[in-house]
Amino acid sequence: MHSTENDLKSVSRRRFAGLGAGVLAGGLAGCTGNAAGPAANGGSAGTDGDENDGEYTVVASFFTFYDFADTLSEGTALNVENLVPTGLHGHGWEPDPSIQRRITDADALVHVGPDFQPWVDRAIDTLEAEATETALINARADVELLDLADSLTEDEAVEDAKDPHFWLDPQRAKIAVANIADGLAAIDPDNEATIRENADALDAELDALDEEWTATFNxxxxxxxxxxxxxxxxxxxxxxxxxxxxxxxxxxxxxxxxxxxxxxxxxxxxxxxxxxxxxxxxxxxxxxxxxxxxxxxxxxxxxxxxxxxxxxxxxxxxxxxxxxxxxxxxxxxxxxxxxxxxxxxxxxxxxxxxx
CATH class of the missing domain: 3.40.50.1980 (Nitrogenase molybdenum iron protein domain)
Incomplete structure (x- = not known):
């Protein structure tokens, strides 16, 4: 199993009762996960609602890692949701209080590590202060980051002046897939084999994309x-x-x-x-x-x-x-x-x- 710094707390096995029929106080920002079908999941084609009852709810703070988590959860009891509204950057957005409620009520939060999304850092602080059961899955754990160029400021830097945009590199993105797969498997251990199979397929697709980028620049x-x-x-x-x-x-x-x-x-x-x-x-x-x-x-x-x-x-x-x-x-x-x-x-x- 891939070694990560993911903070996997004890996870509640309850259903997400507060999200009935896609309605939540303050409205739903972003898209529902694979249980809702491909038109609603903001990316990867998911399973139908009849096949996935969404026993566990996972929320994601950033589109790329929402998409990876949603693909990894296909065929499992996991329902993955994107917290960020369509058309917005996940790191330049200030959510309303309903987002904190969604995070608190979820079984897990997939995030991009500290310092990158201030609203997520605040949400995690709230989780820790309230001692909730929401597990934290850090997609950035163990990723080797690039140093900032000399001309750049540190306003958006992470980890002592590092560039956070690692997911544009397909090979580094594979580490995030492994991190998320580990986290999801801890939440839904009965479907770990399916999650690992989905991770292998994602890795193969990232390798294929890497080859396409290589051919383009060559x-x-x-x-x-x-x-x-x-x-x-x-x-x-x-x-x-x-x-x-x-x-x-x-x-x-x-x-x-x-x-x-x-x-x-x-x-x-x-x-x-x-x-x-x-x-x-x-x-x-x-x-x-x-x-x-x-x-x-x-x-x-x-x-x-x-x-x-x-x-x-x-x-x-x-x-x-x-x-x-x-x-x-x-x-x-x-x-x-x-x-x-x-x-x-x-x-x-x-x-x-x-x-």
């Missing part, structure tokens, strides 16, 4: 990819020995684009004769439009660090792998000069998309 015709986004893609750059330049050098997705950021972007675009850039789906689109107007950039295309999900993606049942293959990989193939943008189609959020 085929690159350009040395620099530019993103009108915050600095969330360093793990891709490190894994595939690539240069990915962000517009905003800090780690936080915010509205704060300084004049110095725009000047650096314009200089990078001119120096590398860049015609196509990426723009973050869940971040302000104005800077990308400004670069379109003030530089030789001809178009921007969608990228996302898997920090949230769009309603159209939920409707299609897209999870981490679908978003990688339908959004990020096609855009990077354009940015790296592999594919002609005229030959690439997106389901939505395509060329010069509007939020």
């Amino acid at each position: 085929a690159a015709e350009r040395d620099v990819a530019f993103l009108a986004a915050h600095n969330a893609f360093a793990y891709l750059a490190e894994r595939y020995d690539a240069t990915i330049e962000p517009l905003v050098v800090n780690l936080a997705a915010s509205n704060d684009v300084r004049p110095a950021d725009m000047q650096r972007a314009q200089d990078t675009i001119a120096a590398n004769d860049i015609r196509h850039i990426g723009a973050a789906v869940f971040e302000p689109i104005r800077p990308a439009k400004q670069l379109l107007e003030q530089t030789d950039v001809e178009a921007y295309f969608p990228v996302t660090p898997y920090a949230g999900t769009a309603q159209s993606w939920v409707d299609r049942g897209w999870g981490y792998f679908d978003i990688a293959r339908e959004v990020n990989l096609p855009t990077f193939r354009i940015l790296l000069g592999i594919d002609d943008p005229e030959d690439v189609s997106f389901a939505d959020y395509g060329r010069n998309f509007e939020p």
Whole structure:
């Protein structure tokens, strides 16, 4: 079994009685898990309600790890829910008190470790103060993190100036899968074999995605990819020995684009004769439009660090792998000069998309 730092407390075997028929005081933020079927689970295709009665409720604080947990729970007595509303980043959100109640009443919380989501840190403090039975599953345990670049601030750093966006690297993401599988198996030991089988399948899919990213960067015709986004893609750059330049050098997705950021972007675009850039789906689109107007950039295309999900993606049942293959990989193939943008189609959020 993978060794983790997960804090697995004694777990109640009660059903989540406070969440009848998807209704909770204050309303449901995010999506229900695999017991609700693929259209509602925000990503991976789950089992039908008749097959999974949701004996245990697991809530997740971040889309990527919600999606992994939901896939791991297929065929078990676990019902996984995403706490973060559709269209929002999980680390730039301030929930209302109903979210704390959902966490307190759940059998387990899947989170991304300390320092990354302040609202989750506060929720965990509340759990500890109230001595609740909610188990804590740290998806980040035992993951080797990258140091922050010298130009970055520590505002969004974790673990003594480390970059938290490790899940963009498929190989590091496999460690998170193991962490979550360990936690879920402790909650639903009767279905541990199923959880482990699901983990093996997820690992194989992450290996396949790793090969696709490797092939993409190996085929690159350009040395620099530019993103009108915050600095969330360093793990891709490190894994595939690539240069990915962000517009905003800090780690936080915010509205704060300084004049110095725009000047650096314009200089990078001119120096590398860049015609196509990426723009973050869940971040302000104005800077990308400004670069379109003030530089030789001809178009921007969608990228996302898997920090949230769009309603159209939920409707299609897209999870981490679908978003990688339908959004990020096609855009990077354009940015790296592999594919002609005229030959690439997106389901939505395509060329010069509007939020």
